Amino acid sequence: MSNNNNNNNSSNPSEDIKVPFNEPTTDKEAYGLELKHVHQIYDVISSHFDNTRYKMVGAIGVDVGCGNGKYLNINSSNIFSIGSDICSSFASISAQKGSESLVADGLILPYKTNSFDYAISIAVIHHFSTVERRVNALREVVRVLKPGGVFLVTAWAMTQKWKGKNYDSQDVMVPWMFQQKFSNGTENTTEIESTPVQKSGTNYQKFHRYYHLFDEGEFEHLFSQVSNIEILSNNLDHDNYYCFIRKLE
Amino acid sequence: MKILTHNMMACTKRQCVGRGFPLLLEVKDVSKLEQEFNVEFTKNIFPKLDWKGITMVAAQFNLNLGPITEKSIEDEEFLKNLYNLLCNVKVMTGQLTCPNCQRVYPIDQGIPNMLLKEDEIYQDIQPEQQQQ
Structure with missing residues (x-):
């Protein structure tokens, strides 16, 4: 009796509707199926669909450790990116390309809390030399991100199969x-x-x-010490880990 | 540094988090850009702006945006002036001062230098982190 009730409660009515898929046998049948189940449906739902997609126009984001600024000028009439680098000569190179750039330490970003729609930090986090500093760098980016904002962070991997390199230590x-x-005259600085x-x-x-070369699962480990985020993905590609996270609402 | 960048910025000192903005802006040299007005962009950034910072900077440039209300977002003339202030004014030389701790950050060749000196970092960050 109670089992029956549970089953009834847990069944979701929408899951009960199963639309059979009969594989089209002719191109004309396939055309008819796509017309009915793709084209005409998007004609109806397009505006609702548009409303559910991420709005890029007017997005404001940061590139932490922007280097020569190669990611700063993408779609720059619709999105606003601010780059920062601790290295002032990188900030100058980005600025000369017309990008917004400033000199700042990744551990203490000069931005208001909960401000940005997105953040990227490409091949930067592996230059911090302790676990604490790597965690703090991630925390600092998350601090300036808006709730719901997304963050893509990449780092060199310990496995360097693509380049065919081997390192003994992380x-x-x-x-x-x-x-x-x-x-530029600075290379002979005595230090x-x-x-x-x-x-x-x-x-x-x-x-x-x-x-610091990243191990498998290392981004997961670092982000486990950062509150208020969820990891959307972490993949290894071309000797780099690409970790994509979202700040929780 | 464009004015939209200024609108997102704050003092880097830990003691100033939540209080170090809007940074007071002193302008020595400005460059005017000619990016085309983008109405959708301006409407979408509208809700993200810190109006205290905008009003402060607009006054410095003798720009009267008029009263800012919820209806301003539908006023194309207002949006155009706002866009020009935020995206077409670039501060090349000047300085930023924290309203909380008065730390001065220089702007040179369009680039604000927000780096703290070594003793400032360790004076401000370490004690706070130990407290956590």
């Missing part, structure tokens, strides 16, 4: 071979360690950039 120094012709290298007749200065 915390590594990755060399950058600097060519003198790009000098920066570098070694001169000659390769195929060209002189380079070898710099060592710090990276």
Whole structure:
């Protein structure tokens, strides 16, 4: 008796309606099916559909660690992106491309709380050298995001099958071979360690950039320490983890 | 720094979170842009704006937007003036001052420098984090 009641209560009437799918045998039949079940339905629901999609026009977002600003000018007449980088010469390069850019520390962003529709941080979080700083960097982006706002964050992966590289440790120094012709006069600052290298007749200065390479599940682990978010996806592609999250309403 | 950027900004000091805006703006040099007015964009950003910041900046540029009401969003002339203020005025040189702690941030070549000095970071952040 009680079982029956439970079954009745849990059954959802909308699930009871099963529209049979008969695979079309001719192209004309297929045309008829698409007309009835695709085209004509969208004719009716298009305006409702539009209302349920994410509104891009007038979206305001941030790019944390914008580098040379390559993501800042996308659809810039309809969306407003502000880039920041701790490196002032990157901020200048972005600004010269006409982007909104400022110099700021990712751990203390110069924005109001609950302000942005979206945020991206592409290949930045792996430059923070402790777990605490990586978690705090994620928290800081989430702070400035609006409830319901989305955040895409990527980091280099420990597995580098695509590039065919192997690293022994998750915390590594990755060399950058600097060519003198790009000098802006700052490379000889005494605090920066570098070694001169000659390769195929060209002189380079070898710099060592710090990276923390991400393991499988590492974004999940970091975000478990950030409140008020849900992870929408985390995928490995071309040696990078791409983690997409949403700030809860 | 466009005025729309200014509208989203705040002081970076931890003690100023929730209080460090709108940043007081001092302008030395401005560049005028000529981006085409986008009505849908302006209508959609309308509800996201901090009007205290806008009124403050508009007054500095001697721009009278008129009274701002719920109906302003339907007033195309108002939206056009608003768009021009937010997206077509770029502050190239000047400075921003926090209304809470009076920290001054310089703007040079259109770029606000919001970095704190090392001693400021450790003076302001560490004690607060330890309290949590």
